[in-house]
Amino acid sequence: MEDIKRKIAKGELKSVNNTKGKAPFWVKFDIITNLQNEPTGFVQCALCKAVLSYDSKKTGSSHLRRHLQRSCGGCGSGTGGGDRQQSVSDFLSFAKPPPERMKSEVANKCVNFCCVDIRPFETVAGAGFRELAQELINVGATHGRISANEVLPNPTTISRRCKMMASEMRGGTVEEIKQVMSLINIGMTTDMWTDDFRKMSYMAITCHYVTPTFKLKRKLLTTTCFPNHARTGDHIRKALQQQLVTVLGFDASIMNNVVWVSDQDASVLAALRPYRHLACQVHLYNTVLRHALNTDELAEAVPEVAETLLAVKALVRYLKQSGLASQLPTTVKQMAETRYNTVFLTLELIQSVHAELQELLQSRDESARLRNVSPDVLAFLVEFLRPFNDAQKELEGDKHPTLHLAVLWANKLKSHCQPDVADTPSQAVIRQRHLDWLTKTIEIQPLHKIAIFLWPKFNQLRMFTPAERTDIQQHVRILINRFRVGEVAAARWQEHTGQSDVSSAAAAGPAPKRRALEEVEKAWENVREESEDADEVQFYLSLNPTMEADGRDLLSWWKQHETTFPLLARLARMVFSVPASRSSSERAFSAAGRAIGERRTGLAPETVDAILFLHDAK
Structure with missing residues (x-):
């Protein structure tokens, strides 16, 4: 074997x-x-450079496995790897499945854990618990049988580490966002x-x-405690500025470089009035309903419609209080x-278990509780409200762009509420009430229109009048021209100073003094008209773009066409950064409701903030 090693060292043999x-x-x-x-x-x-014989037809490979498990793993059999400790990944790659007896004992310990500490059984299925369990197994595989007390930290250490980890991760997130904001809002x-x-x-x-x-990203930046007496527009605005600028370290101009999305709370609207703001579409449809x-x-x-709604609500309350809900096939x-x-969800559920409910209530002599639930009214309401539920589900997503969907859903729902000759008088009233409130409540803003224009298969804007189409296209041209002006200004600065970015320009000293007539000159100097070939908007309109699948993977399309439409692609990044709803922030409080329980009311606000940030980051 040593001879083989020498030949390898001399280059007479080689390992591949x-x-x-x-x-x-x-x-x-x-x-x-x-x-x-x-x-x-x-x-x-x-791993250890030991040489072993191997012939696939004569020796087999079992001795190679044994080498990794024993000799190279640290047991030391003179192959050159005896002083090397076996890594956890090496050990686990050859570990045998645990016997049933061991799995049964682990199950018993899981039961003890849930019962002694009063934890939900679902805890052991959580990703965080399994990650912890795997790490403890890795520690045991590396260091042998040791006491858990020597490894597990105390609660105070965990609390401090939680805030430290959140602070470190938040810093990285803020830096990434700053880089993005250097080019787009x-x-x-x-x-x-x-x-x-x-x-x-x-x-x-x-x-x-x-x-x-x-790539569309959504990051919870902060969850800050807010005094109840200070829920006024001015206080909320100052709190937003303090968190973003003072605490997180963003530039003081950040409030002007963001499109805010919130519900219609009067105090929040007052706080955001000086800035660009869109109403949460999900909240608007909730208002309509x-x-x-x-x-x-x-x-x-x-x-008859009011009676059905009230009867269903009373029925659900009775089912929960009486314990009969557990006997139904659906929650x-x-x-x-x-x-x-949730009106739609409740009505749909009652409709789906109507037969079981009748049988169950009859067995308890409670059939009267279904008397005011009209099957015809129930069926109509379920089908009528289904598109509203679909709209809210789509618009509250945050893994894909949603702003472009606002126009389509507004048009679809208004069309859905138009009179139908087959309607009964009561059905016609329901449609008209929803149409009236849609007309009063849902307002499509310019940014929604630009978003639908940037959806390639709708770039002809056929849902708008010719005048509206022209306005939208002109608005897009103005926005991308600002990008072009910014790039020209940056290029001139670089040519003048030899610096390539803002930080190096700052290091070079103050900017050159502006001429007294510079602004007037720029306003009146000759302008070279761009040819149609250079007009990205016109070129984009001349295409007949095709998109894969359902045509909704907008960001992939713009990534593929970035070299063809560099300014429009940049605008797409900016527009599709804005969500249609504020549901992401609302979901943070769903997690907060689980974090602040009856047994955890003593959590400090900064600890709550750290927990929610790390939960969102995972």
Whole structure:
């Protein structure tokens, strides 16, 4: 074997990767060949450089496995690897499945864990718990049998580490966002929430942006405690500025470089009035449903509809209080006062289990509870409200762009609410009420229109009038021209100073003094008209773009066409950074409700902030 090593050292033989070996252990062995790449009957361990004989037809490969498990693993059998400790990945790659007895004992310990600490059984299925369990197994594999008390930290250490980890990760997130904002504006959402135990108010700020590689990202930046007495427009605006500028370190101009999305809370609207703001589409549709399905008004106009809605609500309450809900095949949900898409979900559920409900209530002599639930009204409401539920589900997404969907859903729902000759009088009233509230509430802003224009298969804007199309195209030209002007200014600065970026320009000293007539000159100097070939908007309109699948992977399309439409692609990154709803910030408080429980009311606000940030980051 030593002779083989010497020949390898002299270059008479060589070791090459075994690309034909399919077993996992072959990644740790090289085949020794002569200079003509012919096998010599030997292999070399890539970990300890030991040479072993190998012939696929004579020796087999079991001794190679044993080498990795024993000799190279640190047991020391004189192969040159005895002083090397086996890595956890090496150990696990050859570990045998645990016996049933061991798995049964682990299951018993899981039961003890859940019962002693009063934890939900689902805890052991959580990604965080499994990551911890795997790390403890790795520690045991590396260091042997040791006490858990020597490894597990105390709660105070975990609390401190939680805030430290959040601070470090948040710093990296802020730097990434700053880099993105050097070229484009971005979107931010905000929402407020009050915990049920200490009645403390929290404000969440979530950032939405598209990276230079056209990946949409959503990051919860902060969840800050907010005094209840200070929920005024001025206080909220100052709190936003303090968090973004003072705490997170953004430039003081950030509020002007963000498109904010929020609900219609009067204080929040007052706070964001000086800045660019879009109303949350999901909240607007919730407002439409809340007014259109107002049971007090329906009782006068269409009493049979009001009776059905009230009867369903009372029925669900009875099912939950009596325990009968557990006997149904589907989980029963009550209509929430704040989220009116739950009206559809509750009605759909009652319709789907109507037969089972009849049988169940008859067995308890409670059939009267279904008497005011009209099957015809129930069926109509379910089908009528389904598109509203679909709209809210699509518009509250944050893994893909959603702003461009606002135009289509507004048009679809208004069309859906138009009179139908097949409607009964009560159905016609329901349609008209929803149409009236859609007309009053839903307003399509210029940014929504630009977003639909940047959806390639809708760039002809056929849902708008010719005058509206011209306005949208002109607005797009103005926006991309600002990019062009900025690039020209940067190029002139670089040519004048020899500096390539803002930081190096600052290091070079103050900017050259501006001429007194510079602004007037720029306003009146000759302008070279761009040819149609140089007009990205015109070229974009002349295309007949095709998109894969359902045509909704917008960012991939713009990434593929960035070289063809550099300015429009940059505009697409900016526009699609803005979400259609503020649901991301709202979801942060769903996690907050789980973090601040009856047994965890003592959490400091900064700890809550750290927990929610790390939860969102995972």
